[in-house]
Amino acid sequence: METAAIGVTEIEGRGRAMVALRPLKGGEIVLRDSPIVLYSALPFHSDDHQKNNNCYCSHCFTSISQQPQNVSCSTCGSRFCTFECQSVASTTSHTPWVCQALIRLRQYFSDHHQPLDLQLQARFLVSAYNLARVSPDRFRMLSSLQGSVPSQPDADSSATFLHSLISSICPPPPLELGFSLELTSVLLAKDKLNAFGLMEPFSEEREGRSVRAYGIYPMASFFNHDCLPNACRFDYIDVAGSASGNNTDITIRMIHDVPQEREICLSYFPVNLKYAERQKSLRDDYGFLCDCDRCKVEANWSESDDDGLEVDAIDEEEDEDTSGVMDEDPDEQMQDEEDTDAMKGEDDFPHAYFFLTYMCDRKNCWGTLAPLPPSVTTTPSVMECNLCGTCKNLDQV
Numbered sequence: 490m491e492t493a494a495i496g497v498t499e500i501e502g503r504g505r506a507m508v509a510l511r512p513l514k515g516g517e518i519v520l521r522d523s524p525i526v527l528y529s530a531l532p533f534h535s536d537d538h539q540k541n542n543n544c545y546c547s548h549c550f551t552s553i554s555q556q557p558q559n560v561s562c563s564t565c566g567s568r569f570c571t572f573e574c575q576s577v578a579s580t581t582s583h584t585p586w587v588c589q590a591l592i593r594l595r596q597y598f599s600d601h602h603q604p605l606d607l608q609l610q611a612r613f614l615v616s617a618y619n620l621a622r623v624s625p626d627r628f629r630m631l632s633s634l635q636g637s638v639p640s641q642p643d644a645d646s647s648a649t650f651l652h653s654l655i656s657s658i659c660p661p662p663p664l665e666l667g668f669s670l671e672l673t674s675v676l677l678a679k680d681k682l683n684a685f686g687l688m689e690p691f692s693e694e695r696e697g698r699s700v701r702a703y704g705i706y707p708m709a710s711f712f713n714h715d716c717l718p719n720a721c722r723f724d725y726i727d728v729a730g731s732a733s734g735n736n737t738d739i740t741i742r743m744i745h746d747v748p749q750e751r752e753i754c755l756s757y758f759p760v761n762l763k764y765a766e767r768q769k770s771l772r773d774d775y776g777f778l779c780d781c782d783r784c785k786v787e788a789n790w791s792e793s794d795d796d797g798l799e800v801d802a803i804d805e806e807e808d809e810d811t812s813g814v815m816d817e818d819p820d821e822q823m824q825d826e827e828d829t830d831a832m833k834g835e836d837d838f839p840h841a842y843f844f845l846t847y848m849c850d851r852k853n854c855w856g857t858l859a860p861l862p863p864s865v866t867t868t869p870s871v872m873e874c875n876l877c878g879t880c881k882n883l884d885q886v
């Protein structure tokens with residue numbers, strides 16, 4: 490039997506972390522994870538009619554706009570892809586309390602205009618308090634994830650507002666753990682630190698990435714962040730299909746080879762973000778300052794470097810022959826380049842190799858490329874983008 494690929498360990502200053510339990514190959518799938526809690530990314534109410542017209546299954550989030558057979562909840566109107574999905578939902582994600590809570594919150598948000606963030610936090614709280622009722626074991630998993638009572642007054646004011654809203658219009662049925670402002674506040678902090686956005690299928694016309702639903706995944710929540718990640722997340726929404734029951738599962742795939750004991754990290758946002766944007770998001774949203782190898786270099790850049798150097802350096806690099814380097818560990822590759830100073834502007838920009846090799850260059854995508862899993866291809870040089878799905882041979886990269 491093959492040894493497990495990754496395991497959870499504690500790293501000082503970083504909390505729990507995922508590490509390689511054996512040498513890992515680029516393209517290897519190191520985790521498949523199913524969500525413990527899911528919620529829609531659509532507002533309860535929006536002036537945008539497209540957004541009000543929910544065309545996803547409320548349980549498995551498969552697109553149902555093309556499915557004439559879809560069914561609706563006779564009480565709240567939520568739509569489901571099939572009777573089977575609706576039947577499963579009636580005892581899990583769409584219990585009578587959720588149904589009533591959705592009706593009342595929808596009414597409240599159409600009468601009182603509130604920002605999208607707050608509406609989505611309300612959706613999360615309904616899903617989380619419902620989970621506490623229908624699956625105490627999964628709720629305990631959620632409770633064990635990173636996230637405690639926040640210190641920022643802003644976060645506390647959202648919790649206070651949402652707690653009082655839910656208490657007054659749709660209080661949950663009695664729960665073992667109770668229903669308190671402190672629990673609401675802690676749950677919101679866990680959502681903020683651990684939720685993954687399940688993306689709409691890619692479209693070149695749409696700027697930015699559009700999220701269909703948010704999910705919290707019990708194992709994937711242990712990956713720490715690095716601005717030059719060695720693994721990335723793939724989801725297969727609308728590809729897997731509701732029939733397989735895993736439309737909302739995610740997989741984590743290695744971007745390149747890593748040795749045993751190396752920490753496996755994801756990037757919490759698209760890798761093209763600038764230093765200041767990354768630091769702000771990590772400080773404000775995740776509560777830490779990043780001092781990864783890339784940040785150490787970019788911390789010394791002037792603002793104009795940050796604006797222009799990445800593109801300049803990539804253009805310079807594009808003239809070089811990068812084929813045939815994929816069999817090497819890119820970390821070593823970068824180290825070799827550092828040692829020999831083979832790359833122009835190397836001291837300032839040692840991560841040019843990463844951008845050239847692993848960043849998708851399709852318009853408006855900004856996804857990350859990882860080799861296809863060895864089980865899918867016999868050609869290790871085929872790279873797939875985790876957002877738009879484009880496949881490229883390494884010699885095209």
Ligand SMILES: C[S@@+](CC[C@H](N)C(=O)[O-])C[C@H]1O[C@@H](n2cnc3c(N)ncnc32)[C@H](O)[C@@H]1O
Binds near residue numbers: 774
């Ligand atoms: C999704 S959790 C990752 C797992 C977490 N370390 C734990 O113990 O459960 C995100 C949190 O991990 C910590 N974290 C993630 N990446 C980090 C990094 N590069 N340096 C320090 N802390 C990090 C931060 O506290 C962040 O809010």
